[in-house]
Amino acid sequence: MAVVESLLYFPITGTLLGALLLLLVLYRLSSKYKSQKEGKEPLGPKPLPLLGNLLTLDLTRLFDSLCELSKTYGNIFQVFLGPKKVVVLVGHKTVKEALVNYADEFGERDITPGFRMLNDGHGILFSNGENWKEMRRFALSNLRDFGMGKRGSEEKIIEEIQYLKGEFDKFEEKPFDTTQSVNYAVSNIISSIVYGSRFEYTDPRFTEMVDRANENVRVSGSASMMLHNIFPWLGLFLNSKRIIERNWLKNRAQIVKLIVGLQETLNPHDRRGFVDSFLIRKQSEEQLGKREYFHQENLLMTVGNLFVAGTDTTGTTLRWGLMLMAKYPHIQDRVQEEIDRVIGGRQPVVEDRKKLPYTDAVIHETQRLANIVPMNLPHMTSCDVTFNGYFIEKGTTVVPLLTSVLKDPSEWEKPNSFYPEHFLDEKGQFIKRDAFMPFSHRLTLLSL
Numbered sequence: 052m053a054v055v056e057s058l059l060y061f062p063i064t065g066t067l068l069g070a071l072l073l074l075l076v077l078y079r080l081s082s083k084y085k086s087q088k089e090g091k092e093p094l095g096p097k098p099l100p101l102l103g104n105l106l107t108l109d110l111t112r113l114f115d116s117l118c119e120l121s122k123t124y125g126n127i128f129q130v131f132l133g134p135k136k137v138v139v140l141v142g143h144k145t146v147k148e149a150l151v152n153y154a155d156e157f158g159e160r161d162i163t164p165g166f167r168m169l170n171d172g173h174g175i176l177f178s179n180g181e182n183w184k185e186m187r188r189f190a191l192s193n194l195r196d197f198g199m200g201k202r203g204s205e206e207k208i209i210e211e212i213q214y215l216k217g218e219f220d221k222f223e224e225k226p227f228d229t230t231q232s233v234n235y236a237v238s239n240i241i242s243s244i245v246y247g248s249r250f251e252y253t254d255p256r257f258t259e260m261v262d263r264a265n266e267n268v269r270v271s272g273s274a275s276m277m278l279h280n281i282f283p284w285l286g287l288f289l290n291s292k293r294i295i296e297r298n299w300l301k302n303r304a305q306i307v308k309l310i311v312g313l314q315e316t317l318n319p320h321d322r323r324g325f326v327d328s329f330l331i332r333k334q335s336e337e338q339l340g341k342r343e344y345f346h347q348e349n350l351l352m353t354v355g356n357l358f359v360a361g362t363d364t365t366g367t368t369l370r371w372g373l374m375l376m377a378k379y380p381h382i383q384d385r386v387q388e389e390i391d392r393v394i395g396g397r398q399p400v401v402e403d404r405k406k407l408p409y410t411d412a413v414i415h416e417t418q419r420l421a422n423i424v425p426m427n428l429p430h431m432t433s434c435d436v437t438f439n440g441y442f443i444e445k446g447t448t449v450v451p452l453l454t455s456v457l458k459d460p461s462e463w464e465k466p467n468s469f470y471p472e473h474f475l476d477e478k479g480q481f482i483k484r485d486a487f488m489p490f491s492h493r494l495t496l497l498s499l
């Protein structure tokens with residue numbers, strides 16, 4: 052970072068400064084003309100040339116800085132991250148309206164340089180248009196076939212929990228860091244759905260792959276990667292970028308090996324998991340001479356996306372759950388009492404959830420307070436749009452700020468406390484809350 056910082060202060064020559072000023076004046080004139088023509092742009096703090104509002108934002112907790120700015124500029128405002136304009140949507144009403152009623156307009160993914168280098172527009176997480184729709188539709192229907200979100204995954208989860216418990220038992224009730232073992236357990240459940248089998252926690256091919264993916268999630272959210280996304284040329288000097296590239300290349304090679312193994316033993320009448328389904332579809336498309344979407348690159352990226360998007364998110368949420376139960380023993384006691392009363396000593400199943408309103412409320416409240424994707428993933432406008440009276444140009448980066456929804460003071464009685472009653476009615480029955488949006492809403496386009 053020292054190199055980066057010194058570069059930011061590098062003396063700029065008079066000619067370069069003159070050219071920059073000219074560009075700035077032209078930019079100002081063109082944006083003024085546009086806003087007069089199309090409607091007013093969202094308000095926001097005055098940007099400096101090139102640096103935009105960077106000097107007044109805390110890049111390590113950008114979501115907090117953005118919440119602070121909304122107190123001055125309202126629920127739809129703009130900030131400049133360097134030269135890049137970003138429109139921020141704040142609060143449940145605004146975020147929901149944008150992602151549901153204006154799903155087409157706000158539904159594209161902004162593929163930042165840090166992610167473009169990994170995905171190149173393939174897979175689901177960082178792709179757009181027809182490729183995104185096709186991959187997303189295929190993943191949703193096939194993951195469901197292999198039990199995702201349904202009772203089919205229950206057996207896999209119950210099996211994995213026994214292994215995880217075995218890992219915890221090794222510490223003989225002494226304090227320990229649960230991060231790795233929880234991540235291995237979550238990743239194994241995804242593995243059973245994606246590859247059709249789990250791995251041993253002692254298998255270095257597996258553990259190293261999970262550790263590298265999690266390091267990538269952590270480094271992707273760092274301030275230096277944020278700077279790289281704003282000033283892509285900084286990538287040349289950033290260690291974080293090298294770490295992410297190296298980790299992904301190693302994981303990619305490992306995923307290729309696993310896919311080749313599955314390809315060699317593929318039986319179209321006995322699909323073991325998501326990869327088999329993809330390979331079978333790929334074969335049938337190739338026989339028809341179609342190679343547009345069902346190719347190796349989309350398979351690799353989609354598999355990589357499912358592990359990256361599913362492991363760290365679920366693992367972190369589970370660890371928040373453990374931490375909150377330790378912090379609030381009286382709430383833990385009430386959960387335990389409900390489980391003992393309703394289930395007794397047998398293995399819990401998903402079906403029991405309906406009869407466990409307090410436990411269900413605690414799980415939802417954990418996800419709300421944990422707020423693990425506070426900035427959401429960046430969206431982008433797919434066309435010019437006038438939203439709540441503000442004109443937002445096609446191709447503008449949009450941040451639907453999830454933290455402002457999950458902690459919206461007009462929606463939650465105690466936004467910053469752990470308060471399971473947020474999800475309970477006066478009779479102690481579980482209630483769904485509209486402002487519970489930890490997963491955001493990029494789903495809606497798929498129902499078309």
Ligand code: HEM
Pocket residue numbers: 160175176177187241356357358360361362364365368423424427428429489490491492493494
């Ligand atoms: C507690 C768990 C999880 C949380 C909080 C979470 C949250 C999110 C959020 C906020 C997004 C961005 C949505 C948007 O752009 O509007 C997202 C996207 C995504 N998540 Fe999750 N997620 C979780 C678990 C999972 C799991 C288990 C999987 C799959 C194994 C998964 C797969 C995906 C995929 C594929 C996307 C990209 C969707 C798209 O761009 O169309 N997530 N998730």
